[in-house]
Amino acid sequence: MLDKAIPQQAKNEKMVQDVRSTAIVGFDxxxxxxxxxxxxxxxxxxxxxxxxxxxxxxxxLAKNLYAYLEKxxxxxxxxxxxxxxxxxxxIYQKLYKLKKGSLAERQANHFxxxxxxxxxxxxxxxxxxxxxxxxxxLAKALNVDSLVMARVSYNVIQNDYLGLGVANSYLxxxxxxxxxxxxxxxxxxxxxxxxxxxxxxxVGKVSGLEDVELIAKLSQPLAEKTIDNFLNNKQ
Numbered sequence: 001m002l003d004k005a006i007p008q009q010a011k012n013e014k015m016v017q018d019v020r021s022t023a024i025v026g027f028d029x030x031x032x033x034x035x036x037x038x039x040x041x042x043x044x045x046x047x048x049x050x051x052x053x054x055x056x057x058x059x060x061l062a063k064n065l066y067a068y069l070e071k072x073x074x075x076x077x078x079x080x081x082x083x084x085x086x087x088x089x090x091i092y093q094k095l096y097k098l099k100k101g102s103l104a105e106r107q108a109n110h111f112x113x114x115x116x117x118x119x120x121x122x123x124x125x126x127x128x129x130x131x132x133x134x135x136x137x138l139a140k141a142l143n144v145d146s147l148v149m150a151r152v153s154y155n156v157i158q159n160d161y162l163g164l165g166v167a168n169s170y171l172x173x174x175x176x177x178x179x180x181x182x183x184x185x186x187x188x189x190x191x192x193x194x195x196x197x198x199x200x201x202x203v204g205k206v207s208g209l210e211d212v213e214l215i216a217k218l219s220q221p222l223a224e225k226t227i228d229n230f231l232n233n234k235q
Contacts, residue, residue, distance in 0.1 A: 008192045015181055015188040019146045021079040022179070023086050024070060025138060026129055026149035028122035029062045029223075030112035032156055032171065032215060035208040056114035056122065061220060063117055065152055068224050072231050073148070081142060087119040091141035096121055099129060112153060123151040126178040132185040139182045146188070151176040152223045156210060157198060168202040169210055173223045175230050196226025 070080045086092055099121055116122050121129065126149035130138065139147055153174050158167040173196040179189040199218050204210035228234070 009190060009194070010187075011189045015184070016179065019078055019179070019181065019188070021081070021144040022073065022146040022148050023081045023139075023142045023144045024066065024073075024083070024148045024150065025086055025092065025142075026121045026123040026126060027062070027066050027069070027117060028056070028151050029059070029065055029115040030151065030153040031061070031115055031219060032154040032210075033111055033113045034204075034210045034212060035111050056116045058118050059115040062115040064220060065223050065227070066117055066120075069148075069150060069227055072227055076231065079144075081144060083117070083120065086142065089141055091138055093119075095130070095134060095138065102129075112155075123149045123176065126176075126187075135180050136182055139180075146179055146181045149178045152226070153193075154215075154219060154223075156203065156207070158207060166205045167207075169204045169207060170198040170201075171203050171215055171218050171222060172196060172198040173219070173226045175223075175226050177230060191230065194226070194230045196222060196229060 066083060070083075073080050087096075096119065114122065123129070129149065130147075135147055139145065153176070155172055155174070156169045157172050158169050161167045174193045175191070175196065176193060177189070177191050178187045180186075181188050199222060201214070201218065203214050203218070
């Protein structure tokens with residue numbers, strides 16, 4: 001047994017208050033994929049979880065949630081440079097080529113579909129994605145005093161047991177968030193899994209057979225609420 005549990009969250013209030021500018025340099029979204037047959041898809045086809053589900057795709061959801069996170073950080077009085085400024089920076093492009101496809105960049109659970117943004121690194125493991133020297137170099141190149149890496153993940157939880165292996169399933173997002181300043185090796189603010197609100201509407205009654213169309217409809221507003229709650233310290 002470990003003498004001391006590994007912390008799942010921490011925030012240095014003083015250092016975070018000193019942040020005046022940032023860049024979101026790693027971001028992705030893991031959408032929930034039903035693992036059984038029966039989830040609805042376009043045309044009424046059923047889904048079967050395969051290895052193809054773990055292949056990352058570019059998606060509007062990822063771009064929309066990146067933009068929403070950027071907007072909400074700005075609302076805190078922090079300057080956030082644009083996605084285009086990040087991905088067009090020569091130092092970032094060099095690091096992108098070096099890191100793309102590494103285990104720290106691409107790991108994912110088999111029941112979640114990775115959604116990414118073109119030319120932006122994913123956020124599988126921010127602790128190992130960039131080392132301290134690379135973060136300092138990148139912050140200087142982007143002319144910011146901090147860097148942010150974040151991931152939105154979705155899972156399904158079961159409540160309201162109805163008997164015979166049937167229970168209502170609800171979609172629930174979470175956010176992983178790491179902010180580093182230019183001088184510290186450790187993040188000045190991090191949370192490894194901040195839970196957002198679960199959906200008010202059930203997305204299915206049998207695990208693995210959830211309604212894919214309903215999940216898609218609920219995903220963005222639930223994630224936006226999760227981002228709001230996290231940045232405003234609400235649970």
